[in-house]
Amino acid sequence: MAKVTILGSAAAEGIPAMFCNCRVCQEAWKNGGKDIRKRAAYKLNDHVRIDFGPDTLYQEHQYQLHSENLKHVFITHNHEDHIDTHLLVYRMPGFSVVEPDNILNIYGSDGIYHKIHQNFWKMFHFEGDFAKFRLNPVKLQPFEHIVLEDEDMEFYALKADHMWDQVLDRPFFYVFRNGKSWAMIANDTGYFPDETWAFLEEKKFKFDLVITDCTGGVNDIEHGHMSGKWVLDTKKRLEKIGSVTADTKYYINHFSHNGNATHAELEAHYNPHGIQVGYDGLEIEY
Ligand SMILES: [Zn+2]
Numbered sequence: 501m502a503k504v505t506i507l508g509s510a511a512a513e514g515i516p517a518m519f520c521n522c523r524v525c526q527e528a529w530k531n532g533g534k535d536i537r538k539r540a541a542y543k544l545n546d547h548v549r550i551d552f553g554p555d556t557l558y559q560e561h562q563y564q565l566h567s568e569n570l571k572h573v574f575i576t577h578n579h580e581d582h583i584d585t586h587l588l589v590y591r592m593p594g595f596s597v598v599e600p601d602n603i604l605n606i607y608g609s610d611g612i613y614h615k616i617h618q619n620f621w622k623m624f625h626f627e628g629d630f631a632k633f634r635l636n637p638v639k640l641q642p643f644e645h646i647v648l649e650d651e652d653m654e655f656y657a658l659k660a661d662h663m664w665d666q667v668l669d670r671p672f673f674y675v676f677r678n679g680k681s682w683a684m685i686a687n688d689t690g691y692f693p694d695e696t697w698a699f700l701e702e703k704k705f706k707f708d709l710v711i712t713d714c715t716g717g718v719n720d721i722e723h724g725h726m727s728g729k730w731v732l733d734t735k736k737r738l739e740k741i742g743s744v745t746a747d748t749k750y751y752i753n754h755f756s757h758n759g760n761a762t763h764a765e766l767e768a769h770y771n772p773h774g775i776q777v778g779y780d781g782l783e784i785e786y
């Protein structure tokens with residue numbers, strides 16, 4: 501059996517959000533527990549994660565993650581809540597003690613590569629010597645297939661529907677195999693683009709675990725993010741393909757306070773549809 505840990509379950513602002521006095525944030529302060537949400541990220545095993553946002557150091561301490569053992573980080577897109585390029589600077593000798601043969605592979609679109617390059621250039625007039633940082637950025641194309649033999653894992657980068665104009669990036673989400681188990685983690689996407697549905701229809705994955713975006717909480721959002729009716733339609737279409745069955749563990753994650761729902765309210769809304777609600781620190785075996 502494989503395991504995913506949800507290290508963060510919020511959209512960009514976190515919950516309670518900075519500067520915010522909305523009902524959901526007030527409830528979160530009052531309730532604590534599952535209503536306190538850091539920015540979304542996932543641990544797939546001790547060596548592999550998805551996303552590396554601004555709460556990474558706090559997640560490291562809270563869940564004893566030991567990032568010195570990390571080997572592969574898959575980045576969904578270049579929004580600040582998913583990649584904190586500044587943290588990667590600390591791979592450099594002088595900031596951390598990293599063995600010369602300890603290389604961290606960072607996978608993502610061209611946009612991720614350029615974002616890291618640009619930030620390093622601003623700080624160091626960096627000209628591409630990633631080895632100095634013990635980093636190996638790997639540029640992915642949409643629908644590219646990556647095999648991690650040492651981990652007994654494989655990944656596909658699927659095209660997301662996520663604010664293409666604003667991020668100057670090609671946002672991805674990931675389908676992956678860990679051992680014998682298959683999973684899809686799809687945050688920061690609206691209802692999937694046609695190309696992505698065509699790919700899923702062709703591949704006919706059998707998912708043991710699915711986690712989709714639900715930024716808009718109990719509202720109905722189709723594009724950029726998804727929630728409400730579009731979360732349900734996504735599940736139904738995956739069922740129709742045969743990729744989701746009664747045995748698939750099905751979750752939503754990446755919540756905004758603007759989604760107008762506490763954890764309990766999200767559960768009341770989605771549990772009747774066979775959908776569980778993610779929260780920080782949740783470990784899911786699949
Ligand atoms: Zn996000």
Ligand SMILES: [Zn+2]
Binds near residue numbers: 516522757
């Ligand atoms: Zn709020």
Ligand SMILES: [Zn+2]
Binds near residue numbers: 579662688
């Ligand atoms: Zn985003």
